[in-house]
Amino acid sequence: MSKRQAIKVFGLIGRNVDYSWSPLIHNTAFQALGLPSIYTIFNIAAPELVGNALTGARALGIAGFNVTIPYKKTVVPFLDELSPEAQAIGAVNTIVNDNGRLTGHNTDIAGFAAPLLPMAEQIHGKPVCIFGNGGAALAAVEAFRLHFHPSSVRLMVRNLEKAEAMLEGYAHRELVEPCLTAELDTPDGERLLGECCVIVNATPIGTAGRSDAIQSVVPARRKLLHEGQIVYDMVYNPLETPLLAEARAAGAETISGIEMLIGQAARSFSIWTGQEMPVDTVRKTVLDEIEISVNV
Ligand code: NAP
Numbered sequence: 001m002s003k004r005q006a007i008k009v010f011g012l013i014g015r016n017v018d019y020s021w022s023p024l025i026h027n028t029a030f031q032a033l034g035l036p037s038i039y040t041i042f043n044i045a046a047p048e049l050v051g052n053a054l055t056g057a058r059a060l061g062i063a064g065f066n067v068t069i070p071y072k073k074t075v076v077p078f079l080d081e082l083s084p085e086a087q088a089i090g091a092v093n094t095i096v097n098d099n100g101r102l103t104g105h106n107t108d109i110a111g112f113a114a115p116l117l118p119m120a121e122q123i124h125g126k127p128v129c130i131f132g133n134g135g136a137a138l139a140a141v142e143a144f145r146l147h148f149h150p151s152s153v154r155l156m157v158r159n160l161e162k163a164e165a166m167l168e169g170y171a172h173r174e175l176v177e178p179c180l181t182a183e184l185d186t187p188d189g190e191r192l193l194g195e196c197c198v199i200v201n202a203t204p205i206g207t208a209g210r211s212d213a214i215q216s217v218v219p220a221r222r223k224l225l226h227e228g229q230i231v232y233d234m235v236y237n238p239l240e241t242p243l244l245a246e247a248r249a250a251g252a253e254t255i256s257g258i259e260m261l262i263g264q265a266a267r268s269f270s271i272w273t274g275q276e277m278p279v280d281t282v283r284k285t286v287l288d289e290i291e292i293s294v295n296v
Contacts (some may be wrong), residue, residue: 008037009060013053013075013095014068015043021286025265028285032278037063047074054078055166060098066265066273067104072135073128079104085146089138092171094268105271108139111264112234113147115255116198119230120148123197125163128156130203131217133163136234138170140200145172154196156181156217169186184219193224199247201233206241208293216243227251236261238291258286 010024018041026039044053050071056066057076067075072091075080079095083105084120086092092104115156116123130137141153155178157163161268163178170176183192191220205212218224220242225231233245236257266277 008035008063008065010037010039010063010066011260012039012066012068013041013042013050013071015045015070015137017041017068020068021261022068022265024285025262025282026269028105028282029265029277031276032281033273033274035275037273040183043243044071045253047071047238050074051078054095057097058102061097062190063097064230064268065097066268067093067095071122071133078102085109085142085179089135089142089170089242091135091138092266094271096268096271098107106138106139106269107264107267107271108136108260109146110267111262112136113141113143114263115259116143116148116232117232119253121200122230123148123150124253125149125151126197127152127154127195128200129156130200130202131156131194133157133159133178134202137200137202138166140234141170142172144198145175148199148259152177154179154192156184156192158182163167171185173268181217184224189219193218193276194226196229198230198232199252200237201241201243204235206233206235206243208237216241217245218243218246220246221224223250225250225252228254229253233257234260237293239287239290258283258290 023290025037030037047092073174075092079102086104087103094105094107097101099247130140142148153176156177167173186277201217205217225247229252231252232255234240235241239256247254266279269277
């Protein structure tokens, strides 16, 4: 009998996502464990094509997917089953193909929670704050609810109607208190952020290469951050965003988005392969890549 094994194919479904580091992360892990698998990118040009793509994936036996912007909700109606986490926020970032039966999971929730778990007691019963009203913000809301039991989640947004639209259908709406970011510029701004035990950036502000790369969601001139707070930026490139630099200078604890990036990937990897991702090897590879991209 031949020793050759068929190669399993995994991929990322998104639009214009050639920049993604998911292929680097998963291919590094497959190689480190000697698994005959590859991970590639599937850019889907329009939402109308997502259903056909998943029908094709069933026929071709593609083993699994990650799903990213803008299709985390689009894929849901085309799946056979959802995990409780994916069901809770109506968004999927991981799909498993089990002989044509597609199950959707959401590992952003556990991936977001992972680096905060050692601080769970500190967070319990206190308010926390999240900037943004996209899919990543809702994953963070659900992670706080499931793992940390804060007294409330203050959602800092530019537009209250968009925040309500995001929260529509969310079963734990009562936990979330939407506030306008403009309020940070009022005398109440200090209290709004100052009371929060954790402050999360779930917007792209501060990402390298963007026009707002040198900005922060927290207006620096107001000195709203302080010691004892945990400041968590979902942005992972650069490792130290303007928000994290300001938080560090104020004496707060900081968490880079790289931890969430690796945390969500590790959970997808174990759902697909039943094996633990070699996270130290993966982290080193990603950090080397970030250093190269910063120095180019
Ligand atoms: P999204 O659905 O596009 O949402 C982006 C959010 O950012 C929206 O609420 C948007 O507000 C807000 N925003 C954009 N520009 C803003 C500005 N100048 N001022 C204030 N708010 C602004 O994206 P997402 O999927 O939620 O992801 C958000 C960020 O998290 C992205 O940078 C993504 O790369 C990152 N992320 C990281 C990880 C990780 O593993 N580290 C995982 C998921 C996401 P409006 O609705 O008002 O435009």
